[in-house]
Amino acid sequence: RPAFVRSPLHALPDAVAERIAAGEVIERPVSVVKELLENALDAGAQDIRIEVRGGGLRLIRVIDDGYGIPASELAAVCIRHTTSKIVAFEDLDHLATLGFRGEALASIATVAEVTIQSRVRGTSDEEPASWATWRGGKLEERGLRARPEGTTVTVTDLFYNVPARLSYTRAARTENGHIVQLVRRYALGYAGVRFSLALDEHMAVQTSGSGDLATTLTELYHLALDEMVQEIQASDGQHYVLRGYIGNRVLAQGSRQYINLFVNGRWVQSRTLQDALERGYRSLLPKGKHPLLVLAIEVPPHELDVNVHPAKTEVHLLQEAIITEAITQAVKAVLERSPALPEAVQFP
Ligand code: ADP
Ligand code: MG
Numbered sequence: 001r002p003a004f005v006r007s008p009l010h011a012l013p014d015a016v017a018e019r020i021a022a023g024e025v026i027e028r029p030v031s032v033v034k035e036l037l038e039n040a041l042d043a044g045a046q047d048i049r050i051e052v053r054g055g056g057l058r059l060i061r062v063i064d065d066g067y068g069i070p071a072s073e074l075a076a077v078c079i080r081h082t083t084s085k086i087v088a089f090e091d092l093d094h095l096a097t098l099g100f101r102g103e104a105l106a107s108i109a110t111v112a113e114v115t116i117q118s119r120v121r122g123t124s125d126e127e128p129a130s131w132a133t134w135r136g137g138k139l140e141e142r143g144l145r146a147r148p149e150g151t152t153v154t155v156t157d158l159f160y161n162v163p164a165r166l167s168y169t170r171a172a173r174t175e176n177g178h179i180v181q182l183v184r185r186y187a188l189g190y191a192g193v194r195f196s197l198a199l200d201e202h203m204a205v206q207t208s209g210s211g212d213l214a215t216t217l218t219e220l221y222h223l224a225l226d227e228m229v230q231e232i233q234a235s236d237g238q239h240y241v242l243r244g245y246i247g248n249r250v251l252a253q254g255s256r257q258y259i260n261l262f263v264n265g266r267w268v269q270s271r272t273l274q275d276a277l278e279r280g281y282r283s284l285l286p287k288g289k290h291p292l293l294v295l296a297i298e299v300p301p302h303e304l305d306v307n308v309h310p311a312k313t314e315v316h317l318l319q320e321a322i323i324t325e326a327i328t329q330a331v332k333a334v335l336e337r338s339p340a341l342p343e344a345v346q347f348p
Contacts, residue, residue: 018080018137019162022107028169029056029158030178032112035104036153037186040064041193041265042085042097043151046209050197052179055172057158065150068120071130075142078114078134080106093302098266100306105153109134111165112158118151136161172200180204181257184220188294189262191216213245213294225251225292230338232295234330239319240299242330247292248338252285258292264304265296269313273297276324280331291335297323 012020026032033050040048043066053059069077076082083102086092092100108114112135119129128144135157159166169175176199183197187207194209207219214226228248235241247258259277261268281291303318317323 015137018106018110021080021103022110023162023165025103025107026111028165028178029060029175030182032056032060032108032155032158033062033179034182035099035108036060036062036155037183038098039104039153040066040151041186041190042099043067045150045193047194048196050179050183050195052176052197052199054200055169055175056179057166057169057172057175058156060155060158061152063150063152065148066121068123068149068151069116069118069130070120071118071144074116074118074130074132075139077116078105078109078137078139082106092305092307095264095301095304095306106137108155110137111162112160113156115154115156116151117145117147119147119149121149123149176204185260185267187216187220188213188260189265189267189296217245217292217294229292230334232330232334234326236322236326239303240297240323240326242295242297242326244293244295246295246331246334246338249285249291249335251292252289253292254288254290256290259290260294262294262296263315263317264298264301264306266306266315267313268315270315272317272320272324273327276327277331280328281335284332284335291331293331295327297327299323 025035029052033052033056037048037050040062043064045064045066047065049063051059051061081102083100085097086095086100105114113133115131115133117129117131119127125146129147130142131145132142133140159169179199180197183195183205187195187205191213192209192211195205195207196203197205205220207216210216214229217225217229225247228251229245230248232242232244232246256274259274261270261273277293285291299317299319305316305318308314308316
């Protein structure tokens with residue numbers, strides 16, 4: 001380790017602070033896809049198209065048909081802590097969006113080149129839409145150009161100015177794998193939205209947005225899964241509603257990656273919730289096996305704290321004990337009724 005030489009206490013220049021903060025939100029290419037997808041969903045998109053090239057380092061593009069960004073606001077969207085989603089801290093008590101920190105676009109624009117084109121829903125066709133390009137956190141160019149309603153965000157040259165992050169980024173195959181998993185997850189969490197993901201021009205994910213979870217599962221895994229899943233439904237009419245599907249025992253896999261948990265529309269990674277699930281299925285599945293599961297947990301917004309982690313994949317539940325017990329019981333009850341077939345099915 002190089003010897004530490006203390007400098008006098010001083011404020012970091014904005015550009016340095018920006019780049020440090022960006023690293024927290026944008027860990028690897030899939031983080032960019034996640035943030036752009038969440039923005040599209042927050043904008044009420046019904047159709048989201050994603051293109052990825054070179055594992056996300058060369059290009060990530062998300063095209064949505066959401067409500068768009070007014071031309072007068074476009075130049076400001078890449079400024080840190082600039083958001084249209086909350087006004088006061090108290091708004092977190094009744095949050096209706098996935099985003100709220102106003103950090104994602106600022107972070108991405110700091111470590112890549114970003115171009116956004118957008119036309120606000122309901123504006124006339126003749127009205128030109130606006131576009132702007134940022135590089136290394138700076139607004140470089142902007143203009144007007146016709147385009148359909150909605151927003152296109154294009155990210156190129158990711159991590160061009162963060163060599164350490166660039167060398168940490170794995171082969172395109174690995175990064176693509178993470179991206180496919182992420183898009184599948186959102187397709188399951190938002191079955192009413194049509195998703196497509198093209199990896200280097202190869203169509204990797206395509207859903208119809210039918211709104212039906214069993215159909216979505218079939219579209220994602222190319223297996224007639226609707227025959228092999230059972231519905232989960234439970235509620236105490238006060239603290240929680242659980243809704244989802246769990247695969248029959250025959251679909252159990254040697255990995256937890258087919259477990260999808262959502263809390264108020266937010267995909268979460270939670271040790272506590274995972275443990276609650278495992279208590280439900282442990283005695284019913286072979287050791288080391290995990291179910292295919294999609295579970296949407298709805299709780300009153302004021303009983304949920306999403307402000308835990310920059311990537312927002314962790315949450316705190318006020319009524320955690322009640323909810324974890326409900327999850328354990330619901331999973332157990334459904335799985336007990338599921339037939340155990342002799343042959344296991346392997347996912348593609
Ligand atoms: P946050 O989502 O936390 O508000 P972001 O940096 O992700 O922060 O986005 C900043 C703002 O840019 C959003 O609040 C929203 O107003 C606007 N925005 C970003 N992406 C889109 C999109 N796809 N459609 C409409 N508005 C968008
Ligand atoms: Mg956002």
